[in-house]
Amino acid sequence: SCAVGEGKAEPDTVSEAQAMWNWLVFAAGILTSTARAEPAPVPDAAAIAAGPVETVEDKIEEKQSEAEIKRAARQAEIDEANKAKAARVVVLPWDNEEFWENDNLRRNVSIRIARPDARFYPDIDLYQAGRKEPDKSVRPVDQRAVVPDSAIDELNSAVREVEPIPFNAMAEQEWALKANELRDLAERIWFVDRPELREPLFQLYVQIGKAAENSNAQAPPFFEYIGNYPVNYYWYLAGSMAWETPELLSKVTDAELNSSVNNYRTMLETGQIPLLKLDFTNDSENRFDPTSFADQYTVFFNGVEKTITSERGLEERPPGRVDVYLERDDGHSLSDRIELDKFDEKVYFVRGVARKKMGLSFRDQLLMFPNECVPPVDGDILNYLAIYQRLHPQAEIYIAIANLGSTASNKILLWRWVASQGWLTRVDDNTGGFPVRFALLGGVGITFSTATYETPNDETLTELAESSAVSGTPSPTSILTSADNVSLVPLAFPINIQLRGHYGRLLMMIGQQYSLRLAEDEFGDGGWSDKFQAWNAADGPNTHYDVTDCFEQGGTVDEEPVIADCAVVLRQRTWQRLSYTGLGVVLGRNASIGFGYRGYIRAGWYNAPHLVDLTGHLGVATAPFVKNPDGRVNPVVDLDFWGGAGIPFKDSLFVPQDKKLGNPGLLFGFQVLAGLTF
Incomplete structure (x- = not known):
C-alpha cells in the first residue's frame, strides 16, 4: 500500500491555539458570572430633549446597518480564506464523459480523503x-507560476537604456546582438496574466x-510573414497590443517608431491582416453557453479582461502571441500561451487542446x-501540477478518475500531489x-444547575398526603425548588462514555453518563431519589409512592377520606444515569x-430524578501529538461546553400531581473527553 499521509497541508496551529484560548475564556466567564436584576436606567433630560423617538431609531438602525456591513465583510474574508484552504x-x-459535477463522486471522494469541504474541477483547470x-x-518544484513584479523593473530599465540610442551610434552587428539580448529579456515576462505587465512588454x-x-x-525570428505580409515581428506584436489598448501608443514618444507600430495596428483594424479565431466550446459536448461560461470563468487575453458573448464560443484575436488565462472566483484555471501565426488552422480550440493533454494523455x-x-x-504534466499547487499554496491537490465510468467508492482512482517531492502518489482507500x-x-x-432536586422528608410527604386527603383531590404541589436568581450551583460530577459516528460533516452519537452528586441536601442525603416508576402491590403498600394512594388506600369513614398508614419507599441511587443520543455537525478540514x-443537540433520559435532558453542545476535537491526522485510527481529545434544560417528566416527585411536566x-456544564477514532 502507498503512504497516504505525505504532503498534506499543515494546520494553522497558532489559530487553533488562539481559538482554544477563546473557548476557555468564554467558559470561565459563564462559570464565574451571576445574573442579577438591575433597576431600569432613568433617562435624563438631555436624552429626552435630543429629539423624537424616530431619530433615535434611525441612529440605531444606522449603527445596526454599519455593524451588518462589517460583519458581512468579516464573513466574506473568512469564506475567502476557507476557499484557499480547501x-x-x-x-x-x-470516455469523453465528465464527472466533476457528479454528486455521488463528490460525496465518495470527500469522505475518502476526509475533506468534506473539498472542491471539484474539470480536467482543463490543471492545464498550465x-x-x-x-x-x-527549471524543475517542476521550482516553477514560479506567476511573473514576479521585479520583471517589470528589469524591462523598464532595459528600455530606458536603449531608447535614446540613435540608429547610427552602433554598427549593424551590434544592433543584431542587442536585438537578441532584448528578445531574451522579453521572456522574463513569459505569461501576461495582469494589466501591469502589458506596458513594460x-x-x-x-x-x-x-x-x-x-x-x-x-x-526570423525578428521578421516573419503574418498572412501574406512580411512584417517586423516585434513591431507587429506591439501593434497588436495597441489594437487591444490604443492608449499604449502614447507611451512611444519617437514619432518614427510610433508611426511604424501604429501602421500595424491600422492593418489589423481595417482587416488587411485578418483576425484568427479562438474557440471556447467544450470539446466533450461541442456546445457553448455564454452565461454558464461567464458564471464559471473570467477570461483574460494578454492581461485584458474580456467577456465571451458569442453563442458559438468564438473570440477573434490578432495573429501572433496570445496569452489566455481563465480565472475562477475561488482560484485559478487554465493558462495557455498561443502563437497564432505558428499553425495552419483558422481556429484554435482552447479547451479542446487542454482536454486532449489533460483529459486524454494524462489519464492514459x-x-x-x-x-x-x-x-x-x-x-x-509534472510542471502543470507544480504550477497549479503554487497557484493554490494552501490547498491539497488531488486527481480523480471514475474508472470505467463508475462513481462507486471502491472504483474511483485517486492520487495526491506531493509538493515537497514533486510527484503524484496514489491515495489508498483507508475507509475500509x-x-x-x-x-x-x-x-x-x-x-451546574439553577435548581435543586432535594429528597423530601417524611414531614413534607405527610403534608402532601394530608392536603390531598382533606381536599379529596390531588395536590398540585411540586417539590422542585428553584433559585430566585440565576446562580450556578455545582450539582454533579459526571463520567461520560460516548460513541460517535462521522459521515462527512454529519455527527451522530449515543452514550451514557453516570453522575455522582457533589453535595448533600439539607436532609443529609447525598444521592439521587425519586418515585418508583411502577408499584407492585405484592411488594408492600404504596411502594409506588403516589401521595394520592395514601388516602385512596385508607378508604372513607362517614364519607370522609381517611389517611392510610402508608409505607413511603423512594427509589434511591448513588449514581445518576443519563442515556442519550445526539445529532450535529463538525466544521473544518478534518x-x-x-x-x-x-x-x-443532545436528548436523553435521567433515571433519578426522572428528567428529560435537552441540551446544546459546542466544543472542539483535536488530535494530540499528531500534526496531520489521517486514516481511521487517531487519538482524540475533546473539550465540550454545554447548556440546556432538565425537564421533570410524568411520574416524578418534581412534577405537580395534576400535570405531566x-x-x-x-x-x-463542561467536560473533557479522550479516546480514539477508528
Whole structure:
C-alpha cells in the first residue's frame, strides 16, 4: 500500500491555539458570572430633549446597518480564506464523459480523503502551458507560476537604456546582438496574466523591433510573414497590443517608431491582416453557453479582461502571441500561451487542446500503472501540477478518475500531489469500504444547575398526603425548588462514555453518563431519589409512592377520606444515569475523521430524578501529538461546553400531581473527553 499521509497541508496551529484560548475564556466567564436584576436606567433630560423617538431609531438602525456591513465583510474574508484552504480535486473524464459535477463522486471522494469541504474541477483547470517557464532546465518544484513584479523593473530599465540610442551610434552587428539580448529579456515576462505587465512588454517590443530594423537582417525570428505580409515581428506584436489598448501608443514618444507600430495596428483594424479565431466550446459536448461560461470563468487575453458573448464560443484575436488565462472566483484555471501565426488552422480550440493533454494523455498515463504508488507521468504534466499547487499554496491537490465510468467508492482512482517531492502518489482507500468513521471517548466534567432536586422528608410527604386527603383531590404541589436568581450551583460530577459516528460533516452519537452528586441536601442525603416508576402491590403498600394512594388506600369513614398508614419507599441511587443520543455537525478540514469545531443537540433520559435532558453542545476535537491526522485510527481529545434544560417528566416527585411536566431547571456544564477514532 502507498503512504497516504505525505504532503498534506499543515494546520494553522497558532489559530487553533488562539481559538482554544477563546473557548476557555468564554467558559470561565459563564462559570464565574451571576445574573442579577438591575433597576431600569432613568433617562435624563438631555436624552429626552435630543429629539423624537424616530431619530433615535434611525441612529440605531444606522449603527445596526454599519455593524451588518462589517460583519458581512468579516464573513466574506473568512469564506475567502476557507476557499484557499480547501482540497481541490481535479476530475479527469472517462470516455469523453465528465464527472466533476457528479454528486455521488463528490460525496465518495470527500469522505475518502476526509475533506468534506473539498472542491471539484474539470480536467482543463490543471492545464498550465502558459505559466510554464520557457527555461527547460527549471524543475517542476521550482516553477514560479506567476511573473514576479521585479520583471517589470528589469524591462523598464532595459528600455530606458536603449531608447535614446540613435540608429547610427552602433554598427549593424551590434544592433543584431542587442536585438537578441532584448528578445531574451522579453521572456522574463513569459505569461501576461495582469494589466501591469502589458506596458513594460509593449515598450520592450518596440525597442526589439528598433534593434532588429537597425541590424538590417531581414530574417526570423525578428521578421516573419503574418498572412501574406512580411512584417517586423516585434513591431507587429506591439501593434497588436495597441489594437487591444490604443492608449499604449502614447507611451512611444519617437514619432518614427510610433508611426511604424501604429501602421500595424491600422492593418489589423481595417482587416488587411485578418483576425484568427479562438474557440471556447467544450470539446466533450461541442456546445457553448455564454452565461454558464461567464458564471464559471473570467477570461483574460494578454492581461485584458474580456467577456465571451458569442453563442458559438468564438473570440477573434490578432495573429501572433496570445496569452489566455481563465480565472475562477475561488482560484485559478487554465493558462495557455498561443502563437497564432505558428499553425495552419483558422481556429484554435482552447479547451479542446487542454482536454486532449489533460483529459486524454494524462489519464492514459495514469491508467498504464494504476497500482503504482508513484505513477510515471511526463515532464509537462509534472510542471502543470507544480504550477497549479503554487497557484493554490494552501490547498491539497488531488486527481480523480471514475474508472470505467463508475462513481462507486471502491472504483474511483485517486492520487495526491506531493509538493515537497514533486510527484503524484496514489491515495489508498483507508475507509475500509465503509464511509462512516467512528470515535469512542470517555471523560469527566462538572454539572451546574439553577435548581435543586432535594429528597423530601417524611414531614413534607405527610403534608402532601394530608392536603390531598382533606381536599379529596390531588395536590398540585411540586417539590422542585428553584433559585430566585440565576446562580450556578455545582450539582454533579459526571463520567461520560460516548460513541460517535462521522459521515462527512454529519455527527451522530449515543452514550451514557453516570453522575455522582457533589453535595448533600439539607436532609443529609447525598444521592439521587425519586418515585418508583411502577408499584407492585405484592411488594408492600404504596411502594409506588403516589401521595394520592395514601388516602385512596385508607378508604372513607362517614364519607370522609381517611389517611392510610402508608409505607413511603423512594427509589434511591448513588449514581445518576443519563442515556442519550445526539445529532450535529463538525466544521473544518478534518471534519470527516472527527476533528474540528463542532456543535450538536443532545436528548436523553435521567433515571433519578426522572428528567428529560435537552441540551446544546459546542466544543472542539483535536488530535494530540499528531500534526496531520489521517486514516481511521487517531487519538482524540475533546473539550465540550454545554447548556440546556432538565425537564421533570410524568411520574416524578418534581412534577405537580395534576400535570405531566414540571418546571424545567437550567443545566450547564463542561467536560473533557479522550479516546480514539477508528
